[in-house]
Amino acid sequence: MRRFLVFLVMILLPLEAFAITADEVMKKSQASFLYHGKDFKARVMMKLISKGGAERIRELTMLRKNYGDVGGNQKYFIYFFQPADVRDMTFMVYKYPAKDDDRWLFVPAINMVRRIAAQDKRSSFVGSDFTYEDVSGRDIEDDTHAIVKEEKLGGKDCYVIKSTPKAGDVDYSYKLSWIDKANSLPLKEEYYDRKRELYKVFTADEIKDVKGFPTVTKRTMKNLQSGHRTEVTFKKTEYNIGLPDDAFTERYLRKPERRWID
Amino acid sequence: MLIVFFPLIVLFIVAPAFAEDISLHGFVQGNYSARVTGDRPPESKGGDLVWADERIQLKIDGGIKAFRFFTKTDLIGEHINEKADVEFREAYVDYAVKNWDARLGKQMFTWGVGDLIFINDVFPKDYEAFFSGRPMEYLKRGVDAVKVGLYPKVTSIELVAIPFFKSNNYPKSERFIMYDSMPNVKERSEKEPNPRVKNTEYAVRIYRDILGMDAALYAYRGFHRKPAMMVDNPDSPKYITYFYPRLSVYGFSLQGRMLEGVVSLEGGYYDSKEDRAGKNSMIPNSQTRGLVGYNRQLWEDFTIGIQYYSEYMHRYTEYKNSLSPGSPRDKRLKQLTTLRLTQLLKYQTIKLSLFTFYSPSDKDYMINPEFKYSLSDHVWFAIGGNVFGGGKPHTEFGQLNKDDNIYTVVRYEF
Numbered sequence: 001m002r003r004f005l006v007f008l009v010m011i012l013l014p015l016e017a018f019a020i021t022a023d024e025v026m027k028k029s030q031a032s033f034l035y036h037g038k039d040f041k042a043r044v045m046m047k048l049i050s051k052g053g054a055e056r057i058r059e060l061t062m063l064r065k066n067y068g069d070v071g072g073n074q075k076y077f078i079y080f081f082q083p084a085d086v087r088d089m090t091f092m093v094y095k096y097p098a099k100d101d102d103r104w105l106f107v108p109a110i111n112m113v114r115r116i117a118a119q120d121k122r123s124s125f126v127g128s129d130f131t132y133e134d135v136s137g138r139d140i141e142d143d144t145h146a147i148v149k150e151e152k153l154g155g156k157d158c159y160v161i162k163s164t165p166k167a168g169d170v171d172y173s174y175k176l177s178w179i180d181k182a183n184s185l186p187l188k189e190e191y192y193d194r195k196r197e198l199y200k201v202f203t204a205d206e207i208k209d210v211k212g213f214p215t216v217t218k219r220t221m222k223n224l225q226s227g228h229r230t231e232v233t234f235k236k237t238e239y240n241i242g243l244p245d246d247a248f249t250e251r252y253l254r255k256p257e258r259r260w261i262d
Numbered sequence: 263m264l265i266v267f268f269p270l271i272v273l274f275i276v277a278p279a280f281a282e283d284i285s286l287h288g289f290v291q292g293n294y295s296a297r298v299t300g301d302r303p304p305e306s307k308g309g310d311l312v313w314a315d316e317r318i319q320l321k322i323d324g325g326i327k328a329f330r331f332f333t334k335t336d337l338i339g340e341h342i343n344e345k346a347d348v349e350f351r352e353a354y355v356d357y358a359v360k361n362w363d364a365r366l367g368k369q370m371f372t373w374g375v376g377d378l379i380f381i382n383d384v385f386p387k388d389y390e391a392f393f394s395g396r397p398m399e400y401l402k403r404g405v406d407a408v409k410v411g412l413y414p415k416v417t418s419i420e421l422v423a424i425p426f427f428k429s430n431n432y433p434k435s436e437r438f439i440m441y442d443s444m445p446n447v448k449e450r451s452e453k454e455p456n457p458r459v460k461n462t463e464y465a466v467r468i469y470r471d472i473l474g475m476d477a478a479l480y481a482y483r484g485f486h487r488k489p490a491m492m493v494d495n496p497d498s499p500k501y502i503t504y505f506y507p508r509l510s511v512y513g514f515s516l517q518g519r520m521l522e523g524v525v526s527l528e529g530g531y532y533d534s535k536e537d538r539a540g541k542n543s544m545i546p547n548s549q550t551r552g553l554v555g556y557n558r559q560l561w562e563d564f565t566i567g568i569q570y571y572s573e574y575m576h577r578y579t580e581y582k583n584s585l586s587p588g589s590p591r592d593k594r595l596k597q598l599t600t601l602r603l604t605q606l607l608k609y610q611t612i613k614l615s616l617f618t619f620y621s622p623s624d625k626d627y628m629i630n631p632e633f634k635y636s637l638s639d640h641v642w643f644a645i646g647g648n649v650f651g652g653g654k655p656h657t658e659f660g661q662l663n664k665d666d667n668i669y670t671v672v673r674y675e676f
Binding site: 082 | 330358369372399413418517557562563606
């Protein structure tokens with residue numbers, strides 16, 4: 001009787017009900033990696049390390065607030081502490097899923113706020129190995145996704161997803177992502193160039209639980225071709241701090257409120 | 263000597279007593295530029311040197327509760343005039359609460375959406391610095407002012423009052439070879455508006471988002487920052503007085519994402535209040551000024567910016583009739599275009615840039631290529647050039663034809 005019931009259920013339910021799709025994995029990963037909480041604040045240390053070992057430092061506070069659902073609009077605010085030539089500089093992004101972002105930059109030396117052109121999301125973020133897209137996320141609809149395999153990485157069960165850009169204006173031909181089945185965070189990403197050779201590798205080096213949200217607090221992006229790498233550490237990480245909409249305005253771009261950036 | 267150590271006194275004695283947090287930053291810089299044409303300005307002291315100085319800049323920042331203070335002071339060793347100096351570039355106190363804030367003291371303002379073209383940015387600038395290859399921040403001059411910002415829900419408002427007039431700093435005959443319409447008149451003086459209540463300048467900016475565009479309205483009541491010239495006797499002038507006629511400006515700006523880039527629009531009406539009839543050729547006529555700009559990233563770390571600017575003179579017939587015979591005559595429509603190309607390389611440690619002005623109406627130009635390299639997080643240097651030419655001996659860039667220069671800046675920041 002039980003065998004018959006199982007058989008009946010298998011026949012009645014479509015096959016997909018048993019298997020998560022690649023798009024769903026990526027959506028859950030995006031939710032976990034970039035959309036946790038209503039808002040988010042982190043003091044970020046970036047170490048830019050050249051092939052020869054020379055180090056440069058970028059220290060900043062990043063604020064993020066979600067508007068709408070996962071995959072929806074977000075606002076970002078970045079204040080720079082280091083290096084000296086960008087100290088007090090601020091940067092603001094209104095991120096929209098289906099169109100180009102709005103970006104503003106404040107240059108304290110001449111007290112100037114400017115909109116900046118934001119077409120190439122694959123441009124380097126402040127000279128690091130991370131792109132703007134790596135910081136604030138790439139639209140899931142921009143790629144086609146497929147589950148290549150399932151395997152363990154560092155003892156954790158992962159889906160391995162192959163993402164291929166739909167348009168040819170991207171610096172990689174495809175990307176492999178190892179997504180932790182348990183918390184949906186990307187543990188590793190491999191970028192393959194147009195000759196289909198591996199050239200960039202992302203690794204999540206430390207994951208901590210912050211207010212119940214698993215958070216990647218250390219990460220590295222390494223460019224295998226140039227030997228350059230960027231190590232990022234989130235020093236203070238907070239969720240749901242009650243960031244007001246005001247924090248993302250020209251007023252605070254020119255003069256950020258201390259309590260949000262310290 | 264005391265004044266040299268003023269910032270240090272503020273830092274070590276006064277500030278810690280009042281501040282919860284305090285920071286000291288700044289730089290040490292060498293900045294040199296030399297004319298490469300072999301020509302010398304009439305009152306040159308520096309030979310081929312247009313600019314040569316070393317300076318230490320100290321920035322002190324601190325605050326307690328709703329108050330913050332900021333000072334930016336340059337200690338300067340200047341070679342052309344062989345003098346040491348102290349320059350308080352900015353020094354102000356901020357007070358901020360939820361719906362409004364205020365800033366009192368010496369401060370800089372940058373309004374409008376133009377890239378090195380200013381319509382509604384009516385605040386003092388230093389063109390001598392700009393033409394001699396000094397870092398961009400030296401284009402702006404600090405002014406003693408009160409600024410109040412109001413932030414009700416519907417819009418943001420900025421009100422500025424400037425009690426002490428400050429002119430633009432234009433190239434002078436000590437450093438530059440300039441056109442002079444009356445070279446034989448040696449007796450000259452300058453008369454700035456006195457600091458009286460009725461001479462206080464007022465400026466207002468109202469801004470908000472409209473359909474994803476940054477929109478702003480501006481109004482200004484004050485003075486032209488470029489002096490007008492008055493002679494004692496038009497037929498045989500012996501004495502020239504430079505003065506600053508009254509001016510009001512009303513304008514708007516819009517900036518937003520469009521056409522896969524950023525589009526900027528700005529316009530302004532310049533009401534030249536002391537010569538509305540346009541019959542006094544010594545005072546600029548009223549004008550309408552307009553600007554359209556477009557900025558776009560073409561590939562990774564490469565951006566291009568183009569602008570078209572025009573200045574339309576009202577009362578042109580009156581202006582023409584008022585000119586004395588033989589004086590150079592401005593066009594009714596002055597046009598200016600700019601091009602900016604920027605490429606960053608080597609993880610953004612190298613910046614190659616090119617900025618050009620070209621005037622289709624005056625046929626003159628300025629070209630500024632620059633190479634900037636950051637050796638580390640603390641040290642950068644830049645090498646560039648300013649090339650002027652075209653046009654006529656009296657046009658804006660044409661008159662600087664013999665002032666082509668190369669410059670270098672070396673800076674250690676801490």
